[in-house]
Amino acid sequence: MKGPGGHLYYVILGVLVVVAAIRIVFRVRRRRGLGGMPAGGAAPDAGRPRRARLPAVHLDGDTWLVAGREIRERMRRRAFRVVTLLILAAVAAAIVIPAATRTKGAPQRVGVVGIPVDAVRSTLAAAAKSVGTGIRLVPVRNESTGKSELGSGALDLLVIDGRAVLVENAPTSTSTSATAQLAMAAAHALGDALAVASAHLSAFQVAQLSRAKPVPILGLHATPPVKNANRGTALTGIILIFVMLSQYNGWTLIGVMEEKASRVVEVLLATVRPIQLLGGKVLGIGTVVLLQSALIVAFALIVARVVGSSLLKGAAPDVVLASLLWLVLGYAFYCWVYAAAGSMAERQDQVQTLALPLSLPMVLGYIVAITAASSGSPSALVRVLAYLPPTAPFDMTVLVGIGAATWWEFLISALISLVCTAAVAWMAAGIYKRAVLRTGHRVRIRELLPERA
């Protein structure tokens, strides 16, 4: 059940992630300021056995240097900018098009001819409210004046004698413009009003009728009400998560492979530890993930505000935050897997044989989530996949979008993902360390496990 409390928790989770990211950046900055030329003399860590298998990324100056290079090089690429612009354009379209067709910003101008404006004011106001638009009623002297004003665009709608509605283009059942919607609602409302009037009902009876509402539909299984706007938001979120995760995973995979193939890794590892190099790469691309997704979300919110989209209403902001958080969690989980895979290959064809099996869980989670988002009701499969780290970024997001996840379910899934990420990072660091310096043929997992008896 999602009450106001539910919203609050998503907001808190989102804020925590942002705060953590900011803290990391600042901590690293501070250290970086100290990273000067080491003083001569004996090496302080000389003779210490190589500290192997520490899963934690050392956020020291070297790691940040590596990350900084990664960020600069990624941002510099034209392909990156083009993709970002395309995503922004797609997001803008996803927000503006439904908003523009649903409501016009300005109230509809309705001319009333033949009867006093006050006679139809309440009826038309109720009709306008039901389709979510505002109206301004204008008394019109006669029908021909009304028609010419309609033709010139001074009026959107003309109500004649309370018995007919005149518009420039008669709406069909599929018309979605605000004028068409208002015309149809007004036609119904005026018809009802006429029927009530011709039945000679008492004021009490009229009041009773106007309060009529549908009886509730009860399901055997309780289903929380689904809001279209949230589903749409979730759908957009899932598609973006998929597109962006694929992009970042590809970067990590190819980036690690290229470092190995060009032997840069030898020069780098002559001065930094493997975990620093790996951590820096993951952190660098991760920063780009945050920046790019934050830009997209900020842009989406601004556009939504400008056009008055439903993205800012109800639980939709939670869905946006949940998508953002799961994008970050999804990246954190997958980046290690792809980095380890990249360290095992040094040619494009070797990378491709690795990339396909790795992408399968993502595709599965994505397709299941898309299906759930379009049907609006979660299957058992979605509910299971929402707790598995490889598929959770899609399936937990869709559960939030269709209002089928409580805040604590969300939190549990996020925690499972974090714990598994730590475990995956630990294994990936081990594989990376052993594999990245081996050249010649693709390294097989078996070669990496039993290093020494």
Next chain:
Amino acid sequence: MGGLLELEGLTRRFGSITALDDLSFSVQAGHVVGFLGPNGAGKTTAMRAVFGLTDLDSGEVRWKGEAVGQSARRRFGYMPEERGLYPAMLAGEQVQYLARLHGLTPSDAAASSRAWLERLGLGDRVGSRVDSLSHGNQQRVQLAAALAHAPELLILDEPLAGLDPAGIEAIGSVLVEQAGQGCCVLFSSHQLDLVEDLCESVVIIDHGRLVVSGTVDELATRGARRLVVRVDGDRAGEWAVGLAGVTVSEAERGALRLVLEEGTDSDVVLRAAMAAGRVTEFVFERRRLSEVFREAMREAEPEPEPQPQPEPLAEEEPERGRSGATVDGGER
């Protein structure tokens, strides 16, 4: 300053192949030291061991008497055999980045990388992508990257391979200059004539073991005396074949190279030569490094290994097993 690099008892096995077999030697500061050996001798593995790029089964690398750790390696410069640069990065940024990773401040790294690229004749290519540069220029960028942080120890794997004479001259002079400033310089090469020109000392290894090491002078004058004799009209040098205590090492365009055993009187040779014809040349000769090398190889390997090498676990030494013990310059 003066430092000392010591490799002691380095052993590294890859499956059935022993890349390093109890290898020990040391490199003194102030010298350019050539690191020689046939393909697959373990040179690259030994160099990588200094940087912790290969796990050792046993042995230790020490710098100034202490085991080498990460902060010591920050003051080392390394130039691997194959390209080790980001192809899409700009040359200047690349060198600067590596200098930063070795602990230089941003401004020092910028100044130093610029200075080195200019010194190596790449002043106008600072803003070029690495993959747009020629092989020789990439090699120079690589050297600049190894030098930008003013290392105390410089280890270069085949720095002169594939360079034109101008490139060899540019890189060679930098190495000599660095050694002159107190840097420890060790580089591997197959071009023995170049090594002879550049190096004060050499270390020769084979099958992962030390074969011989010492200064070039020492090695050139050590052992049997060598004579070059030219007799007018004689090309085959058959007059020398029967002489006691004398071996003909080569006969080339009338110049006969003879190796004299201990106690052999050179006057006997001279008389025999005069008997064969007019003597136009009679000179005691220093051994060339290529001969030192070939001799060392012969001594190191009394019987050739007959079995074909199994495919190595491809961590390093990719050249191993591809060809036998051939060295450029050793063939002449």
